[in-house]
Amino acid sequence: LFHVESSSVYDDFSTPCFDGKHSMIVGGSFMSTGDEASVFARFHFRPHFLQHSGFRLVASNEDAPATHLFPGSFAGQAAARDQAAVEESADATDNVYETDDLLNMYWGLHYPSSGTKEGVTPILDHNNSPLHGLRFPQRVAELLCSLEPVRTNNRALDVGCAVGGSSFELAKSFDHVEAFDFSNNFIDAAKRLQSGDDVTFRIPVEG
Numbered sequence: 001l002f003h004v005e006s007s008s009v010y011d012d013f014s015t016p017c018f019d020g021k022h023s024m025i026v027g028g029s030f031m032s033t034g035d036e037a038s039v040f041a042r043f044h045f046r047p048h049f050l051q052h053s054g055f056r057l058v059a060s061n062e063d064a065p066a067t068h069l070f071p072g073s074f075a076g077q078a079a080a081r082d083q084a085a086v087e088e089s090a091d092a093t094d095n096v097y098e099t100d101d102l103l104n105m106y107w108g109l110h111y112p113s114s115g116t117k118e119g120v121t122p123i124l125d126h127n128n129s130p131l132h133g134l135r136f137p138q139r140v141a142e143l144l145c146s147l148e149p150v151r152t153n154n155r156a157l158d159v160g161c162a163v164g165g166s167s168f169e170l171a172k173s174f175d176h177v178e179a180f181d182f183s184n185n186f187i188d189a190a191k192r193l194q195s196g197d198d199v200t201f202r203i204p205v206e207g
Helices: 011-017 076-089 100-110 136-146 165-170 184-194
Strands: 023-026 042-045 155-159 176-180
Touching: 100 136, 100 184, 136 165, 155 165, 165 176, 165 184
Parallel strands: 155 176
Antiparallel strands: 023 042
């Protein structure tokens, strides 16, 4: 796709998808339905997930004219393999998951009530605001505990823990919680919170 670039308006969705590991579903096929029926539809996905195992992927022998965060070519399924060496040598700031901007956004997602004393609401007040979506990581952990799963060693594993919202919630019900994430920045931030440090962060406010 020529002239494709990440959006400054919605960088939390678009920017991470241009990392050389995502493939793109382009809408407008004769058999597309729903949102994908539009020729403007674009959906990114990581092709290693099991739910995508039935997809048919088309890869080109030439470099695709797409913009992504890491230098190098994008060649369909081989992207993750080809990019591995580049990522090891790339500066941490080249990785969107290691930036302070994204860290601040995840702080706001996992701990939406943090700005109460400063008068910063998690969601700007408006009709039908999705307040039910707040504390999503914690609510997922609470749902798991409410299902009363069979426990063998009373330990929990949190895969993709980010800044620890679900991990700390699981720790209320389990003796031990192992948590890990792709981002060192996220893990370092969660450890600061775990050690009792005061944490401040900035969140974008738009209106």
